[in-house]
Amino acid sequence: MLDGGPAAFEPFVQEYGPHIYRTVFAVLRSRQDAEDVMQEALLQIYRSLPNYRHNGLKTWLTRIAVNKAIDYKRYKSRRPEQAADFGQREQAAGMETEAGAPPPEEELLEKEQRSRIRERLKELPGNYREVLTAYYIDEKSYEQIAGETGLEAKSVESRLYRARKWMRRHFRKEDFE
CATH class of the missing domain: 1.10.1740.10 (RNA polymerase sigma factor, region 2, helix turn helix motif)
Structure with missing residues (x-):
C-alpha cells in the first residue's frame, strides 16, 4: 500500500x-x-x-x-x-442491553483479550507480575500496592517502570491483539 x-x-x-x-x-x-x-x-x-x-x-x-x-x-x-x-x-x-451494558459480542472480545493478557503476564518475572497485575488488572493505587506488598510507594513505581521496560524488550504489541 x-x-x-x-x-x-x-x-x-x-x-x-x-x-x-x-x-x-x-x-x-x-x-x-x-x-x-x-x-x-x-x-x-x-x-x-x-x-x-x-x-x-x-x-x-x-x-x-x-x-x-x-x-x-x-x-x-x-x-x-x-x-x-x-x-x-x-x-x-x-x-x-437493558442495563446499558455493551452488546454480548463486545463483552466476548474484551474477555478474550483479557485472557490473552493474563496468559502473557505469566511470562513476567514474579516481582513484576505482582505489581503489574495489582496496578493494571486490579486497578490499585501505588499506595494500596505498597500496603499489600510491604514495599514503599516509590519501590512500586520503580517496579512498574522496570516491568514496562521488560515488556517492551520481550513482547510485541501484536502479541496482545
Missing part, C-alpha cells in the same frame, strides 16, 4: 480495519461513532502515508486512530445535546 496507490488501499483496509475499529471502539464505546471515526482514521492514514517513516506500522496506525477517537470524543463533549440524542437513538435501535 505504501507505494501501491489506491488499488492497494482495499487489502490494507481489510487487514488493518478491524484493528482500527477495535481501537476506536475502546475509546468511544459506541458502534456508530466507532465506524464513523474508523473511516476518518483510514482516510487520515492514507493521506499521511508519505510522512510514514517505516518504523512500527501498527503502532503508527493505532496512534492515528486513538488521536481521531479522542478528538471526536472531545467534540462530542462540547456538544452534549448531540451526545444525549445519540444515546437515545442507540437504545432505540437495540444497540445496548
Whole structure:
C-alpha cells in the first residue's frame, strides 16, 4: 500500500480495519461513532502515508486512530445535546442491553483479550507480575500496592517502570491483539 496507490488501499483496509475499529471502539464505546471515526482514521492514514517513516506500522496506525477517537470524543463533549440524542437513538435501535451494558459480542472480545493478557503476564518475572497485575488488572493505587506488598510507594513505581521496560524488550504489541 505504501507505494501501491489506491488499488492497494482495499487489502490494507481489510487487514488493518478491524484493528482500527477495535481501537476506536475502546475509546468511544459506541458502534456508530466507532465506524464513523474508523473511516476518518483510514482516510487520515492514507493521506499521511508519505510522512510514514517505516518504523512500527501498527503502532503508527493505532496512534492515528486513538488521536481521531479522542478528538471526536472531545467534540462530542462540547456538544452534549448531540451526545444525549445519540444515546437515545442507540437504545432505540437495540444497540445496548437493558442495563446499558455493551452488546454480548463486545463483552466476548474484551474477555478474550483479557485472557490473552493474563496468559502473557505469566511470562513476567514474579516481582513484576505482582505489581503489574495489582496496578493494571486490579486497578490499585501505588499506595494500596505498597500496603499489600510491604514495599514503599516509590519501590512500586520503580517496579512498574522496570516491568514496562521488560515488556517492551520481550513482547510485541501484536502479541496482545
